[in-house]
Structure formats: structure tokens, C-alpha cells
Amino acid sequence: KIEVADYHYQGDGQLKNSVPQPETDQRLDTQGDKLMSRVIYRRIGDQQSIVAVHSIKTAQSGGVRWYEFRLDDQQNISLFQQGTYAPDSLYRWLPSPAMDKFGNIGIGYSISGEELFPGQRFTGRLAGDPVGIMNLKETVLVNGEASQTNTLRWEDYTQTAIDPSDDFTIWYVGDYLKKGASTYSTKIGAFRLQSVQSFEK
Known part of the structure; x- marks a missing residue:
């Protein structure tokens, strides 16, 4: 057992009306009672x-x-750092992490609010940043253009992945709704975590 900071999962369980959207009373489910993205392992030296x-x-x-755990030479696991990224009153959920060859961490996620249509954004930290902080400026992958009104179930997954060609570029994919659409559109973007407060996009 590894102790982490106290929390209550977002949404109070599966298939709950949790996240607000503009121009509708329909809220979205966060699947907050479980880990929705795969846990990633990296060995760097x-x-x-x-x-x-x-x-x-x-x-x-x-x-x-988010959490980063470390394994020692005997494969004992311990908590190295943890943090919560919630810089304002918008809702962020369904996160997906990646770690590049330098130990930088990027996280993509869905975002919505009472005045913001559901979309996709991304943040990150450099390996040398103070522990427990996502220090890089939040970047928009895609802004949603409409609310989802036919069901509370929102996509289920976003996904980040390291490009094997350079072990540095992070690809991120997530869904959104175009204006007037009844089905999702998908947006794919690539990022490199380079310097404090900036992304190469």
C-alpha cells in the first residue's frame, strides 16, 4: 500500500451527471471512479x-x-511526486499521460464548463521542474463547438503516445463535437515538451 494525498473521485461513480456544458442541462459522465488510461512505465538510464x-x-x-512512482534497485516502489492540475473552475477529466526520453511528463484530457463546449487540452512538466507541479502552459488541442445532448457518456478515452521515431514527440488524440453535429469528430496533435511555459506544437 502506498499513501497518496486525499481525494474524492470526480463524478461520484460511473454514469453520473457531472460535467456542465453550455446551452443544455445535460451533464457528462467523467468515469471518475476508476483509472481510465493505462499506467505507463519508463526506464531512463x-x-x-x-x-x-x-x-x-x-x-x-x-x-x-497525477502520480509518478519510482522503483529502486530491488524493485520496491515508492511515491516520488504527485499533484492535481486544476488551475481554474473548468472541469478536466479523462486524462492520459506520457513520459518522453528526458523524463518530461505530458498529460492530455477533456475539458468543459458552463461557458465552454467540451474539447481537448494538454499540459506538462519538465523533468527538472519543482516536484508536484504541471509547470507548462495549458495548450488547446481543439475547442468544442457544441454540447453533447443525446447521452451523458462522453467518449471514454483520450490517448497520448510517444513517437517511437524520436522518443520525444508526444501524440495526443481526443474527441469533440462540431457545431450542428450529432456524432464525434476526432482531433490528433503532436507536441514536444521543451521549455518552461511553452510547447512546440
């Missing part, structure tokens, strides 16, 4: 890291809780 993320309730809305 002698450093072995495991990164996990999930959606939690915050004082104002909902945010992304």
Missing part, C-alpha cells in the same frame, strides 16, 4: 518510473490527479 492519472473532485469543479 537507472531511473524507473511509473506514471498514473485519474479524475478527481476539486473545490470548484474537477481536475487531473
